[in-house]
Amino acid sequence: MSTIDEIKAKIDIVDLVSEAGVKLRKAGRNYTGFCPFHDNKHTPAFVVWPESGTWRCFGQCNEGGDIFKFVMKREGLDFKDTLEKLAARAGVQVEEFRPRETPQIKEANEHLRKLLEDALIFYRTHLFNNRDVLAYLHDKRKLTDATIETFGLGYAPNQWDAALKHFTAKGYLQQDMIDSGLLTVRENDAEPFDKLRPPHSTSNAQRVYDRFRHRIMIPIRDENGRMAGFGARIVDPTDIPKFLNSPETPIFTKGHLLYGLDRARKPIRAADQAVIVEGYLDVIALHQAGYENVVSPMGTALTEDQIRLLKKFTRRIVLALDPDTAGQKAVLRGLDAARAAMDKEGEWGFDARGLLRNEARLQADLRVASMPDDLDPDELVARDKDEWKRLIEKAKPIVEHVLDALLADRDINDPKVKNQVAQQVLPLIADLPNAIERDTYRQMLARRLRVDERALAGEQAQAPVLRRKPRSTEPKAGVAAPVVAAVRPGQKIEAQALGVLFRKPELCYRLDRLLEGAELAALAPEDFEYTDHQLFFRVVRQSLEQVEADHHAFVTARIPEDLLGLAKDLLAHTEKLDPVDDRLLEELFRNVVKMRRLVVEENFNQLRFIMEDAQQEGDLRVKNYQELAMQYSRLRHHLDRALKTINARK
DSSP, rough: OOHHHHHHHHOOHHHHHHHHOOOOETTTEEEEEEEESSSSOOOOEEEETTTTTTEOOOOSSOOEEHHHHHHHHHOOOOHHHHHHHHHHHTTTOOOOOOOOHHHHHHHHHHHHHHHHHHHHHHHHHHHHHOOHHHIIIISSSSSOHHHHHHOEEEEEOOSHHHHHHHHTTTTTTTTHHHHHTTTEEEETTTTTTTHHSSSSSSSEEEEEEESSOEEEEEEEEEEOEEEEEEEEESSSSSOOEEEOOOBBBBBBBBGOOBTTTTHHHHHHHHHHHHESSHHHHHHHHHHHHTTOOOOOOOOOOOHHHHHHHHHHHHHHHEEEEOHHHHHHHHHHHHTTTTTTOOOEEEEEEEHHHHHHHHHHTTTTTEEEOOOSSTTTTHHHHHHOOOHHHHHHOOOHHHHHHHHHHHHTTTTTHHHHHHHHHHHHHHHHHHHHHHHHHHHHHHHHHHHHHHHHHEEEHOOOOOOOOOOOOOOOOOOOOOOOOOOOOOHHHHHHHHHHHHHHHHHHHTHHHHHHHHHHHHHHHOGGGOOSHHHHHHHHHHHHHHHHOOOOHHHHHHHHEEEEGHHHHHHHHHHHHHSOOOOHHHHHHHHHHHHHHHHHHHHHHHHHHHHHHHHHHHHTOOTHHHHHHHHHHHHHHHHHHHHHHHHHHHTTTT
């Protein structure tokens, strides 16, 4: 049994939710109450299933999960912190995998930094020998020679082994270059390998080649100015991805770094404000224009660790978003609580709820400024340098920015538009810990929608209180406490599907096509009911978005330490499966359909009880519940038809 399963077995979800202030009452084998994540207090639409250890809200949130998801959402913690918190509650020991930095590790890291400093000189030399790339930086990006020199920009030659040969000749080992992220290792039998044919072999099973080729090279330093890695932008517009960072190394963890912070520290402290932009070249152009309090999260959603870094210098943080990231579609994606913050090379996600939670927990002041006229920051300062200053001064709080984005080009007189906007913004307001801020934003929302504020607040109602005696986790004297994990069919099916995808992530492509042929949505993290399964599946998806490593090897290397026990269980669970891909794919399809079918059936049955309560209470939302029930019914029919079709192939 993994650590996660042991924690789930020892913690009663009903006790956990009740202790968080949710008043639950028995409803058959389950429990219902008012959702703690939004303001509806009329009909109890929050359901807890003790047998499966899961919960779901059928109201505004439309979210659900297990004990980990509940604590993460309730307290704004990440999975690692939640695991430690619940492990302490359950009396379960969590193994610590990360060693402290010993003198030997410190020396090895310094060696990697020296290699990267030498690489900076290597790439810079090639830049000044390449007139075309230099002209691009001068003419297109308007960068001066002084700026190029200050930021150490370079160019990676369009060769497979230029860096490999150069640093081997200087006495560096191939493993040093691999550990620093300068070289990529590929298994000879990896699927895309035949198209690449890099030249150097480390063994019969592996080849190595330069990770960065025909790209503008941008050195990345930590806050203390030490080399950590590189960011690389394409020269050929047909190449992909547009931006490529160093891989995760002992000295490069993308979510813990901010590009430009080594130079922006003092200006941020002087201005008492930090501005975050999307790209490296945006940072460089703004510094050249005199705005030196600017940094970049390097193509990822802003993380809590990055905000903590900035909080050393200021609590006032402005996100300067381009229209694609700040606009209505991006905001709606960011507000989808089931969607993970995007973490792809060169793509920046806007996760409003995550930002608000970090803002509250870290006591920061986060605001958003939208770029006008589809301009990048360098284009904006080239057009009018003072316009940037005015743009940042007009930055708005996150809730106000979201409201503006949702109302842009919408007919505010349409009642359905009012309802849609309210359903998106009210959960954000409910996330705010400060009562004055919540009231202020509700008043603002009511004014902008031209509705009575009481229609937004809803009526207050009290549910009958279920008083349950907490179950003690202490064993009786002389008796060992048994640990029995309640494994329900849905959990087994999820593990079976996830185990197949762990062994063969590339089957995800074919599965998506098969689901599309059945008019079903592609497999997504929210299809998995358990938080650890969701996190694991996201790594599987990430493996398909890169080309440097074999998919399974990538997943194995990137699994969070907290999920290593789950990984072993998944491999054991699928050890005896039929290895033929076509049969594996069909079984995978069946499992995904069954996963969805179980959730739909469970939710549909519970929704009937909620509708009965709503009708008795005269709740106006009963129509919404009825529409939701109809959706579940149609989806159930659709899933049954898909399952019948795939079974007919046997």
